[in-house]
Amino acid sequence: MIKLDVFGRRMGVEKLASGWRLYYLDGEGKRRLADEVVIPVFVHERGIERYLADIFHESASPEISEVRRLPE
Known part of the structure; x- marks a missing residue:
């Protein structure tokens, strides 16, 4: 899973044969499916951050203005 x-x-984000699956993660290791967001199968792993930035751009603020990959 890409965090x-x-x-x-x-x-x-989890890659499946049929495309991508997005989850909300909490601090305890639990996850909840973000089924309201569909990531098209043609989005490449290198483009996940940009795609999610486009979808969630209204959540950006001057203090938190980017989508970044977290260490595994």
Whole structure:
């Protein structure tokens, strides 16, 4: 799973044969499916951060203005 900080919100992205699956992550290792967000199958792993930045741009602030990959 690719772990990301999406404008201050911890999220995880999992690659499946049918495309991508997005999760909200908490500090205890639990995850909840973010089924309201669809990541198209054509989005490459290198483009995940940019795609999520486009989707969640309204959550950006001057203090937290980017989507970044977190260490595994």
